[in-house]
Amino acid sequence: MVQFTYFVWCASLALLVSLASCDRECPDNRKEQNHDEANLNHDLLCAYNADFRPVTDHKDAVNVSVRLALKYLSFDALEETFTVHSWVGITWKDQFLKWTPSDYGNILETQLESHQIWSPRMALFNADATMYQSEQMYTSCLVQHDGNVTCVPHVAHTGICRTSLRNWPYDEQNCTLYFGSWMNTGEQVNYTFFKTRPVVMDDYQNGPGWKLLHVVNERLPGKYKCCPNNTYPMLKYTFVLKRISAGPAAIVVVPSVVIILLTLMSLVLDVKDYTRLVLICFSLYGHFAFLKEIGYQIPKHSADPPILLLFLRDSMIITLAGIVETLLLMYLRQRVIPAPGWIVTVNRLVSSGPGKYVVFTEFDPNEEFDTKGLTEVSSRGDDAKARVHLDWIQFANLLNSVMFIVAALAYVVLLSVYLPRDN
Incomplete structure (x- = not known):
């Protein structure tokens, strides 16, 4: 019994010594630096709530502009699935992420993580249900002093594409992806295209067996008889593919x-x-x-x-x-x-x-x-x-x-x- 008590006493003493060593204060040259950028990020997020739309008036809509920079494309004709790898450029205005540059050393822009701020959840309506595709993006976003936010996540979207094989193996396929908000109406989150170059193909590479001829983008207003007072806009991308038939x-x-x-x-x-x-x-x-x-x-x-x-x-x-x-x-x-x-x-x-x-x-x-x-x-x-x-x-x-x-x-x-x- 005495040996057991002595063992417990030694173990407790060792634990206290280790805890005391962990609570050491940082040296003076390693203390937190209160520079302008750190102060700016702290002030922007100190009372920020990412669960609500970033508007001062709830009747205002958040206008979200979208641009696709295509990188790679693959099409599985047997499973009739279509995957697009792209950098998705998304920009909107956050009314709670504004500051006066002169108050923070004339800083005009800063970077914040997308999960720290409100970000649009762009859903793919004809997604392949067998593959998990999150609506939430995880990337770093560029925030400007006037509240403009730009995020460019790398995303792979997989959708269903019904094939037309009448002219196989010299066939062409039209595969369409529909993007929009799953819960918000157009009066809350309004999706639109970039005014210039809504689809960028500068660094695009064709996938195996298929050649991308062109991409057609169209915004659908989303007006339905069931909901005359609300709209559900969608962004429609139609990819025209031609099989490499040699x-x-x-x-x-x-x-x-x-x-x-x-x-x-x-x-x-x-x-x-x-x-x-x-x-x-x-x-x-x-x-x-x-x-x-x-x-x-x-x-x-x-x-x-x-x-x-x-x-x-x-x-x-x-x-x-x-x-x-x-x-x-x-x-x-x-x-x-x-x-x-x-x-x-x-x-x-x-x-x-x-x-x-x-x-x-x-x-x-x-x-x-x-x-x-x-x-x-x-x-x-x-x-x-x-x-x-x-x-x-x-x-x-x-x-x-x-x-x-x-x-x-x-x-x-x-x-x-x-x-x-x-x-």
Whole structure:
């Protein structure tokens, strides 16, 4: 027990010694300096209340001028979010932050922290709710002797931007940010633009994948039928962006044209050795691959689908029809029964009329004979089987030529209507 008491006494003595050493007075050369700037800041804030608008008459409005100095911009088309990094220049007049310069050594301006004085809370109305964005700014402000206050905080605003992907990947997006006061009316806090250069782009740098074309600023008066005696003005900034499309075009657009050529090339090949079937099936697989690639780069639930998707969709249907036609031609090549009368009649009409210029594809009739040999044999009537086989081959040539012409015309229409272009 005695040892415990002795330990407590020693600990208390050590604590008293440490407290006594902390209460030492500052040396004479380190005492508080009562110079003019310190006196000015003390006098300005001694009875200042930052919770209320800085007006002597509550009926007066605080006019707040805003200027955006853009620094950086990023746009996430998948999430449809738009982020603007900028220096926001804000100026207003505080009627309680005035002084006579001659009373304070002719000081014309001083600096105060924004949380020490009243500052406007500029809210972003279409902000991304998943990201915290404070309305209060934290920065140093420049206060002039006549009460003018200027703050230039560095702020990143993230808003919602609905995308229009119709001309993807050569699309342009219009993203708009709406700023204003969340609680105060226009008769209390009136937001306006700087009279000169409301948007500054001297040090702006484009974000990845997008180029900023121009910015349009507009002040909305905020008059609503619900509140005829009050206004809720807003500052509207519309950013016009253009996608840098060299990469997506090389990945999707150019290969889409290549698979068209593959499909058309396959339609002029013979079906005998399965080369045509393999080539056109590869073209169909390419359609699915490009559709999957586009799906990774565009919003999954976009209400305005890219016309390139419609182009690939219709091209895929044409390719699928080419596969069905190839299988049909392979079946016709193996027919050994006499052709129906209407097929023979169609063959004669085409071969004897202008339709013969439509038929430009020629298939080998069989493995043993060429077309000339079969014609000579069939003309002598010595080989009925050859005559039957030639009827089917001629009909297959006609079908293939018609299919090629229809597919080529369809692709011309698709290219002119659905293929996106860089304006």
